[in-house]
Amino acid sequence: xxxxxxxxxxxxxxxxxxxxxxxxxxxxxxxxxxxxxxxxxxxxxxxxxxxxxxxxxxxxxxxxxxxxxxxxxxxxxxxxxxxxxxxxxxxxxxxxxxxxxxxxxxxxxxxxxxxxxxxxxxxxxxxxxxxxxxxxxxxxxxxxxxxxxxxxxxxxxxxxxxxxxxxxxxxxxxxxxxxx
Numbered sequence: 778x779x780x781x782x783x784x785x786x787x788x789x790x791x792x793x794x795x796x797x798x799x800x801x802x803x804x805x806x807x808x809x810x811x812x813x814x815x816x817x818x819x820x821x822x823x824x825x826x827x828x829x830x831x832x833x834x835x836x837x838x839x840x841x842x843x844x845x846x847x848x849x850x851x852x853x854x855x856x857x858x859x860x861x862x863x864x865x866x867x868x869x870x871x872x873x874x875x876x877x878x879x880x881x882x883x884x885x886x887x888x889x890x891x892x893x894x895x896x897x898x899x900x901x902x903x904x905x906x907x908x909x910x911x912x913x914x915x916x917x918x919x920x921x922x923x924x925x926x927x928x929x930x931x932x933x934x935x936x937x938x939x940x941x942x943x944x945x946x947x948x949x950x951x952x953x954x955x956x957x
Contacts, residue, residue: 784932784933785932785933785934785935785938786887786932786933786934787887787930787931787932788887788888788889788930788931788932788933788936788939789831789887789888789889789928789929789930789947790879790889790891790905790928790929790931790939790944791826791831791833791888791889791890791891791926791927791928791929792890792891792893792898792901792902792926792927792928792929793822793826793847793851793890793891793892793893793924793925793926794893794894794895794898794899794921794922794923794924794925794926795811795815795839795841795843795844795846795847795892795893795894795923795924796811796812796814796815796816796818796819796822796843796846796847796850796923796924797811797812797814797815797818797923797924798810798811798812798815798843798923799811799812799815806841807840807841807842807868808841808842809841809842809843810842810843810846811843811846811847811850814954815843815846815847815923815924816846816850816954817953817954817955818923818924818952818953818954819846819847819849819850819851819924819954820850820851820853820854820954821924821952821953821954822847822851822924822926822952823850823851823852823853823854823855824854824952825926825950825952826851826854826855826890826926827854827855829928829948829950831888831928831948832855832859832888833859833888833889833890834859834885834886834887834888834889835859835860835861835862835882835883835886835889835890836848836852836858836859836860836861836862836889836890836891836892837861837862837864837867837878837879837882837889837890837891837892838861838862838863838864838867838891838892838893839863839864839865839867839868839870839892839893839894840863840864840865840867840868841868841894844867844868844892844893844894845863847892847924848861848892851892859890864878866878867891867892867893867894867897868893868894869894869897870893870894870897871897871900872897872900872901872904874897875891875893875897875898875901876901876904876905876939878891879891879936879939880936880937880939881936881937882936883936884934884935884936886936889936895921898921898927899917899921902917902921902927902929902946903917903918904941904942905929905931905939905940905941905942905943905944906929906942906944906945906946907942907943907944907945908945908946909945909946909947909949910945910946910947910948913927913946913947913948913949914946916949917946917949922951924951924952924953925949925950925951926948926949926950926951926952927946927948927949928946928947928948928949929944929945929946929947930944930945930947931943931944931945
């Protein structure tokens with residue numbers, strides 16, 4: 778655990794937008810499955826998180842089929858996936874709602890993964906990031922595509938203390954799987 782004097786442990790919020798979904802006729806938005814590209818990109822996202830040594834202690838995932846499947850395919854790339862909690866509030870969540878869910882995270886969790894949807898996730902990252910390394914904020918403002926992973930870092934005693942402009946956007950990656 779890395780600590781700064783009086784500030785609390787280093788915490789990371791890893792934000793993963795679900796992989797590319799299909800739009801089959803007659804299927805509700807909540808039940809939409811992943812498209813072929815999404816089924817390739819979701820495992821690539823899991824591998825990217827492992828390679829970056831950014832595996833979560835806990836995952837919070839939308840209840841939508843495309844988000845759940847993204848989580849399953851990404852987590853299958855790790856030896857022992859962390860616990861996951863499915864939360865309906867992450868489906869169509871706005872910044873206040875998403876932040877409320879994040880703030881409920883137990884203090885012992887240092888790296889939290891959030892799997893959900895746009896525009897809520899992009900808006901959340903932009904709200905929380907006071908600054909970004911390199912060109913991460915500019916790239917995020919341009920586009921937060923499917924399978925994108927944003928990592929926010931901050932120091933604090935508990936997740937309930939995470940505030941707007943209280944984190945640093947340390948990375949933004951868009952993993953892509955092999956095309957068949």
